[in-house]
Amino acid sequence: MSCKCKCACSEGDSKAADKSKxxxxxxxxxxxxxxxxxxxxxxxxxxxxxxxxxxxxxxxxxxxxxxxxxxxxxxxxxxxxxxxxxxxxxxxxxxxxxxxxxxxxxxxxxxxxxxxxxxxxxxxxxxxxxxxxxxxxxxxxxxxxxxxxxxxxxxxxxxxxxxxxxxxxxxxxxxxxxxxxxxxxxxxxxxxxxxxxxxxxxxxxxxxxxxxxxxxxxxxxxxxxxxxxxxxxxxxxxxxxxxxxxxxxxxxxxxxxxxxxxxxxxxxxxxxxxxxxQTKERVTEVVYNGGITDFEDSFKLDHEWTFKKGEAQVVSGEMASILKTSRFASKFTLTATDKLPTVAEVxxxxxxxxxxxxxxxxxxxxxxxxxxxxxxxxxxxxxxxxxxxxxxx
CATH class of the missing domain: 3.40.50.150 (Vaccinia Virus protein VP39)
Structure with a gap:
């Protein structure tokens, strides 16, 4: 039984490889x-x-x-x-x-x-x-x-x-x-x-x-x-x-x-x-401090989030993790908060x-x-x- 399974998989892999090539x-x-x-x-x-x-x-x-x-x-x-x-x-x-x-x-x-x-x-x-x-x-x-x-x-x-x-x-x-x-x-x-x-x-x-x-x-x-x-x-x-x-x-x-x-x-x-x-972040208040070339006054991260310089916004745990660990980290100030996120993300x-x-x-x-x-x-x-x-x- 195991041999048949192995052969079938091998044949399938071969066909997939041929198609990919x-x-x-x-x-x-x-x-x-x-x-x-x-x-x-x-x-x-x-x-x-x-x-x-x-x-x-x-x-x-x-x-x-x-x-x-x-x-x-x-x-x-x-x-x-x-x-x-x-x-x-x-x-x-x-x-x-x-x-x-x-x-x-x-x-x-x-x-x-x-x-x-x-x-x-x-x-x-x-x-x-x-x-x-x-x-x-x-x-x-x-x-x-x-x-x-x-x-x-x-x-x-x-x-x-x-x-x-x-x-x-x-x-x-x-x-x-x-x-x-x-x-x-x-x-x-x-x-x-x-x-x-x-x-x-x-x-x-x-x-x-x-x-x-x-x-x-x-x-x-x-x-x-x-x-x-x-x-x-x-x-x-x-x-x-x-x-x-x-x-x-x-x-x-x-x-x-x-x-x-x-x-x-x-x-x-x-x-x-x-x-x-892997560590999950909590909801966080963030402030964009400027400093990104060509985007000094505001920075768009995605279709929902645009951060204006000096304006505090409350973000989800995942967004907090992005801003904390990515190349954008030095451009933001992050503060723990119990407030609800500014945007309800889809x-x-x-x-x-x-x-x-x-x-x-x-x-x-x-x-x-x-x-x-x-x-x-x-x-x-x-x-x-x-x-x-x-x-x-």
Whole structure:
């Protein structure tokens, strides 16, 4: 009996491995061979949720080499706050645009590692390491680019508790094994570390017809996770509950692809996941003291919580743990209290409902007009949602 069980599992594992390899090969070919520029994309799914780009990020982006920018497939950036001196990992770093922006923002004492599985992209990224160090006035490069798979960071030499922050820009959906990605991300983060990432999510568990469509895989759609599953996986691998930072509706303006997708809907969402200690914090009164570059007067942590400088707010135990153990700790004063939280947090936020509530600020562009990037992310692209400009890959 045990032998049959073992054989059955082995056969199932083999089939799963074959399917994963097929997906990875499809993605590798699409981003290494097929795509040459952003306008080659057939949908706007590679645009992450719309957020206002901070001045320091805009300034850094303007300094990135044109060759790197030209190999960037998407629009906008994924740039969190409070980055000085941080050690950052970018999952699916491509030609290195986001890495170089982040390397400028972390400063000479910080470091940015990019991991990608595509030789063509890595070649471009590595070519300009010294160029950007010189451009930023650093004595040596503070970046490195490793070849590997985001499901197997250990195989690429990335160690436990190595990074303060992980970012990813519309890449996790391209993985055939999201659980492995989140498990590895949690492993390599330090306690108090954050996974800040933009990705595409579906309103349902997608049927096989969509899952096996090669173009939709490359377009960041076929691999979309049902948004509810993210909450389950995050809890199971050791992350805090996902905190929605921004979200935008995705419109697929391609008749052939629309026919395949049927009634399935998609959103681009930026989430924050934290690796918190086991010790639980109590409800706490907090005051933001300022000091975060570009966000001196107020700091938005998620769609529910914006902290204004000098204003006391009462937060939940989990939020208290985030502010106490993360890179934001030095920017807040925390005091024990018996008061009720200022905001009654919603444990599971439906991003589709969130976007539906926030349609009054729609822009005509899915991303800002920045160097080397089209204001449209694909053919007849349009992203709808809250904000002024979007993130991207």
């Amino acid at each position: 097929e997906v990875l090969d499809t993605v590798k070919e699409y981003y290494g061979k097929v795509l040459k520029k952003t306008s080659d994309l057939k949908t706007d799914a590679c645009c992450t949720a719309k957020t206002r780009m901070a001045k320091s990020a805009k300034d850094a982006l303007a300094m990135v080499h044109d060759d790197v920018v030209s190999r960037y497939y998407g629009c906008g950036l994924i740039v969190p706050e409070c980055l000085e001196g941080m050690k950052i990992l970018d999952l699916g770093s491509g030609a290195g645009q986001d890495c170089y922006v982040l390397s400028r923002l972390v400063g000479e004492e910080g470091h940015v590692t990019g991991i990608d599985m595509t030789d063509e992209q890595l070649e471009v990224a590595r070519k300009y390491q010294q160029y950007h160090a010189d451009k930023f006035g650093f004595s040596k490069p503070n970046t490195d680019f490793v070849k590997g798979y985001i499901e197997s960071l250990g195989a690429a030499g990335l160690e436990d508790n190595q990074f303060d922050l992980i970012v990813s820009n519309c890449v996790v959906n391209l993985s055939p094994d999201k659980r492995a990605v989140l498990t590895e991300a949690c492993r390599v983060l330090k306690e108090g570390g954050e996974f800040f990432f933009g990705d595409v999510y579906a309103d349902r568990d997608l049927p096989e017809e969509i899952r096996k469509h090669k173009v939709l895989w490359g377009e960041c759609i076929a691999g979309s996770l049902w948004w509810k599953d993210l909450y389950k996986i995050a809890e199971q691998v050791g992350f805090s509950r996902p905190r929605l930072f921004a979200a935008s509706k995705i419109s697929v303006k391609n008749a052939e692809l629309e026919a395949v997708l049927g009634h399935s809907k998609f959103v681009s969402v930026t989430y924050r996941l934290f690796k918190l200690p 444990v599971m936020v439906d991003p589709f409902e969130y976007v539906a509530r926030d349609t009054t600020e729609n822009g005509s562009k899915c991303c800002p007009d920045v160097k080397g990037q089209s204001s449209k992310c694909g053919s007849a692209a349009k992203v709808e949602g809250k904000g002024k400009c979007c993130g991207g890959k």
